[in-house]
Amino acid sequence: MIDRGSGDGWVHCAHGHKHWGLFGAAGLLVRHRAAEDPPGVDRILLQHRAAWSHHGGTWGIPGGARDPGESARTAALREAAEESTLDTGPVTPLDEYVDDHGGWTYTTVVVRASEAPPIEVRGAESTELRWVRTDHLDRLELHPGFATTWPSVRTIGVPGA
Secondary structure, three states, X not given: OOOOOOOOXXXXXXXXXXXXXXXXXXXXXXXXXXXXXXXXXXXXXXXXXXXXXOOOOOEEOOEEEOOOOOOHHHHHHHHHHHHEOXXXXXXXXXXXXXXXXXOOEEEEEEEEOOOOOOOOXXXXXXXXXXXXEHHHHHHOOEOHHHHHHHHHHOOOOOOOO
């Protein structure tokens, strides 16, 4: 069943792929620079997706369907707050990256957090949230969409990149 008051629901893009989000989707890529990390390395907040979810068992960024008329930034912040205990109030916006699938888009909203506190799971869509060093991403099974987008967003907000 589709709730017409939200963007929840499956759609097919012009390329024939099935996507979640009647009005597109957005995710929050939260970056944090720890003093002990080497130059050019940040930590990003990743979500381990519940087994029952689309591409379950993979790691990606918190996110989900955009509601009607909702901006990508608003949707990404809302979804991160729904799925985690992350305090989205003090994050600093850096940039957005739009992945257009022909009539359906996924927007990665990149922000910087001044701290990287432990983040707990809210809801049933995740099994864990973890701060992961960007040079350790190859150690995880990434959500296919995030894995495709990562090369395009990996330097957003990285000093000197």
